[in-house]
Every structure is written in structure tokens, then in C-alpha cells.
Amino acid sequence: MKIEDDILIEKFLKNTLSDKERTSFMTRMASDASFKEHVILEQQLFEVLGDSYWSFATNEKNARVVAYKKILESKETQQLKTTIAETIEHHKQQASKSSGKHTFSLSFILKVASLLLIFCISAFWYFSSNTAIDYAAASKRAWDKNIGLDFALRSNATDTVKISLEKALYYYSHQEYDSVLSTLKPYRTTNNQYKDILLMRALAHYRLHHTETALATLDSVATTAPKIAKWYRGLIFLDQHKTEEASLLLKLPSEATQEIKLKE
Amino acid sequence: MSQKTILFLENLSHGKQEEIILLYQKVFPKIERYVLNNNGRLGDADDIFQKALLQLIVRYKKEPFDIHTSFENYFFMVCKNLWRRELNTNKLITHNPELLNNLPDETDNAFAIVEQERHDLFTEKLAALSSNCKQLLQLFFKKTPYDVLMRMFNYNSESVVRQRIFKCKNRLVELIKKDNRYDNLKDV
Numbered sequence: 052m053k054i055e056d057d058i059l060i061e062k063f064l065k066n067t068l069s070d071k072e073r074t075s076f077m078t079r080m081a082s083d084a085s086f087k088e089h090v091i092l093e094q095q096l097f098e099v100l101g102d103s104y105w106s107f108a109t110n111e112k113n114a115r116v117v118a119y120k121k122i123l124e125s126k127e128t129q130q131l132k133t134t135i136a137e138t139i140e141h142h143k144q145q146a147s148k149s150s151g152k153h154t155f156s157l158s159f160i161l162k163v164a165s166l167l168l169i170f171c172i173s174a175f176w177y178f179s180s181n182t183a184i185d186y187a188a189a190s191k192r193a194w195d196k197n198i199g200l201d202f203a204l205r206s207n208a209t210d211t212v213k214i215s216l217e218k219a220l221y222y223y224s225h226q227e228y229d230s231v232l233s234t235l236k237p238y239r240t241t242n243n244q245y246k247d248i249l250l251m252r253a254l255a256h257y258r259l260h261h262t263e264t265a266l267a268t269l270d271s272v273a274t275t276a277p278k279i280a281k282w283y284r285g286l287i288f289l290d291q292h293k294t295e296e297a298s299l300l301l302k303l304p305s306e307a308t309q310e311i312k313l314k315e
Numbered sequence: 316m317s318q319k320t321i322l323f324l325e326n327l328s329h330g331k332q333e334e335i336i337l338l339y340q341k342v343f344p345k346i347e348r349y350v351l352n353n354n355g356r357l358g359d360a361d362d363i364f365q366k367a368l369l370q371l372i373v374r375y376k377k378e379p380f381d382i383h384t385s386f387e388n389y390f391f392m393v394c395k396n397l398w399r400r401e402l403n404t405n406k407l408i409t410h411n412p413e414l415l416n417n418l419p420d421e422t423d424n425a426f427a428i429v430e431q432e433r434h435d436l437f438t439e440k441l442a443a444l445s446s447n448c449k450q451l452l453q454l455f456f457k458k459t460p461y462d463v464l465m466r467m468f469n470y471n472s473e474s475v476v477r478q479r480i481f482k483c484k485n486r487l488v489e490l491i492k493k494d495n496r497y498d499n500l501k502d503v
Binding site: 052054057058088089091092093095096097099100101102103104105106107108109110111113114115116117118119120122123124128130131132134135136138139142196217218221 | 328330332335336339354361364365368369372373374376377396399400403404420421422424425426428429430432433434437438441452453456457458459460463477478481484485487488491499500501502503
């Protein structure tokens with residue numbers, strides 16, 4: 052394999068070949084089995100060893116797939132599947148019963164503890180005028196979902212936009228927010244992935260504490276992706292402890308362990 | 316595979332309840348934490364545990380296979396991959412609903428097994444490379460831009476990075492193709 056071919060394959064996998072280059076590439080794939088095998092292997096390496104994708108099998112006729120399917124379909128394996136499910140269910144029930152016994156035997160201690168808890172809560176209410184729920188953990192989990200940032204799967208772009216977006220996402224995940232903005236600076240409204248570009252810019256501005264700019268940019272995102280814009284506006288308000296404003300956009304949980312959801 | 320693991324899998328394949336419970340008690344809390352921290356719900360962790368267990372038993376029934384770490388660590392890695400597979404299936408279906416073709420469970424589980432075998436082959440060969448090649452390729456396959464790699468590894472230019480990646484990748488491909496497992500897995 053020559054390095055020129057390697058560059059060509061990389062461009063193909065990143066969807067950055069021109070129409071002419073792509074046609075020639077596909078013709079070569081059809082006529083050169085060794086080249087085709089190399090392209091497929093390289094794609095699988097990206098999918099398996101990268102951390103954001105997965106390399107799916109699709110060939111039902113492959114000998115190993117057929118052999119495994121036969122074992123999986125066998126009566127013995129089906130019975131084993133049931134045994135595993137029943138064993139775990141039974142174990143969970145036993146564990147729950149056992150904890151129930153403890154509950155009964157410790158009921159006196161629990162009653163005392165409950166009274167103490169009630170006393171503490173009352174005291175807390177007495178001394179604190181504002182008992183807001185701490186949304187920090189739920190908010191972190193909500194931010195970590197990275198809603199709307201799955202460009203690679205959605206995009207069919209044939210130009211450099213997809214690469215720039217992936218590069219920007221890389222910078223964003225490494226907290227290099229200025230680099231996100233400089234990477235996406237050249238792009239204008241005519242681009243078909245402009246919504247994604249705007250979203251990345253908004254998030255980078257927010258992380259750079261340009262909150263007003265971030266919110267204004269999210270207003271522009273809202274014209275094409277209202278739910279995504281609403282989600283991030285809500286999270287920004289929540290970060291700023293503007294719970295009332297956040298609750299207009301998001302369903303806030305009643306306990307810190309529950310998930311934040313979008314208000315439909 | 317160690318004698319201890321073989322015995323453990325042999326017992327599991329006969330549905331020995333004590334062994335199933337032992338594994339559940341040892342590994343499930345870790346799987347549950349992982350799934351919940353990665354957009355999953357309580358029931359998802361149970362499904363993943365059961366699928367992974369069945370997968371390893373079925374693989375063992377077909378033929379012995381190598382495990383280069385403890386059984387618990389390997390089992391956790393299989394669970395992580397099954398969850399990664401599940402999340403990516405959901406993403407694909409969300410954006411391309413036509414892909415929702417309702418494959419029978421057995422076909423989907425057979426696919427998951429060969430995908431895991433391919434994962435084992437690739438990660439094993441990647442681990443066999445020099446430390447520099449391994450680190451460089453790990454970042455490259457995660458789509459780290461060339462300019463970032465250049466700065467991280469103190470190379471003089473992006474062209475040098477490209478040359479180095481090319482050499483490392485060729486070595487990796489060579490190792491993979493030399494392995495007998497590759498022929499069985501290349502067209503899955």
C-alpha cells in the first residue's frame with residue numbers, strides 16, 4: 052500500500068473526496084479486490100478502535116455467524132437462557148427479602164432514626180429560608196449527554212464541513228473553546244450543516260463565559276432545531292441558578308438522582 | 316485460557332446457579348454503574364449482563380478462546396462493548412428508521428459475538444505494537460486532528476505525523492492479516 056492510496060482511503064472514509072475522485076475510487080473498489088479489502092479493514096479499525104462508533108456485522112451467511120446462530124437456537128442454549136434469567140431474578144428476590152428481614156429486626160432503631168430525621172429536617176427548615184434542590188449532579192449528567200453533537204452519524208457532507216465539525220468537537224471535548232470558534236469561523240448561513248456549526252459556537256461561547264452571545268446564538272439554532280436550543284437554554288439557566296426560567300424549558304426532577312428532561 | 320476459567324465456563328454452560336450468582340455479585344455492580352453513567356437505565360444493565368454471559372458460554376461451546384486478563388475484567392469489557400453496540404444501534408435507528416428491520420434475537424446475538432471477536436483481534440494486535448505506535452494510533456482512530464497529534468508528539472510537521480501513522484497502521488494491518496482469525500472475520 053502506497054501512502055497516496057492511504058490518503059485517498061482516509062479522504063473516502065471522512066467523506067471529503069470530490070465527486071470525480073469518488074467515482075474513480077468506487078470504480079477501483081469494484082475492480083481491485085485487494086484495495087477493497089484494505090478499505091473495509093481500515094473502516095473497521097476506525098469503528099472498533101475509535102470510541103464513538105461500533106463496527107456492526109451484517110453478513111448472515113458468514114460461516115461463524117451461521118455456526119453461532121445454530122448454537123444460540125439450540126434447545127439447550129434456549130433452556131440455559133431461561134435458567135440465567137430465572138437464577139438472577141430469584142437471587143434478586145432473595146436479596147430483597149433478606150434486606151426486608153433486617154428492616155423488621157431493626158424496626159425500633161429505624162423508628163428512632165425516623166424521629167431524629169424529622170427533627171433534623173424541621174430544624175433545617177427553621178434555620179434555612181430557602182431549601183432549593185441541588186441540581187448540579189443532574190445538570191452534569193444532562194450536559195454529558197451531548198445532545199445534538201452526533202454530527203458524524205447524521206452528516207452526509209461531501210466537503211470539509213464535516214471534518215471541521217469533528218475537529219471543533221474534539222477541541223470542545225478538550226476544553227479548547229477558542230479553537231472551536233476559530234475552526235468554525237469561516238462558515239456562513241448557506242452551509243447545510245449551519246445548525247450544527249451554530250450549536251458548537253453557542254456552546255463554546257458559553258464555556259468562555261460569553262453567556263449573552265451563547266443565548267443569542269441558541270436563538271438562531273432554534274429556527275431549525277427548536278428542541279436542541281430549548282434544551283441548552285434550559286441547562287444554561289439552571290447553571291446560573293435561574294431555576295424558574297429553567298423550569299419553563301425543562302422538566303426538573305424532584306430528586307437530585309433523577310434525570311432532567313425536556314419540557315414538551 | 317486458564318484452567319480456572321475453563322472450569323468456571325464449563326460450570327456456567329451447565330447452568331450452575333451458584334456460579335451465575337457469584338459472577339453477578341462480583342461484576343454486576345460495576346456494570347450497573349457503567350450503564351447508568353452512560354445514558355442507560357437500571358433494567359438495561361441486567362439485559363447486558365445476561366447477554367454477555369450467554370455470549371461467552373456460546374463462544375466457549377463452539378471452541379476455546381484466549382483471554383489475556385482476568386475473567387471478570389474480560390466479562391466487564393464484553394459488557395461495555397455490548398452497551399456501546401446498543402447505544403450505536405439506537406443512534407442509527409433514530410436517524411435512519413428504515414434500519415429497524417427486527418432481526419431475530421439469535422441472529423443479532425450471533426452478530427454481537429463475531430463483532431466481539433473482531434474487537435478482540437484488533438485490540439490484541441494494537442497492544443502488540445510499540446508504545447509510540449500504539450498511542451499514536453489510538454488517538455488517530457479517535458479522529459484526533461493531525462495538527463493536534465503533531466503538537467502532542469513533538470513532530471516537526473503534519474507530514475511527519477502522517478508518515479509515522481502510515482507505518483504504524485501498515486504494521487497493525489500486517490499483524491491482523493497474519494492471524495488465522497482474520498480470514499474468518501473479514502467478511503462479517
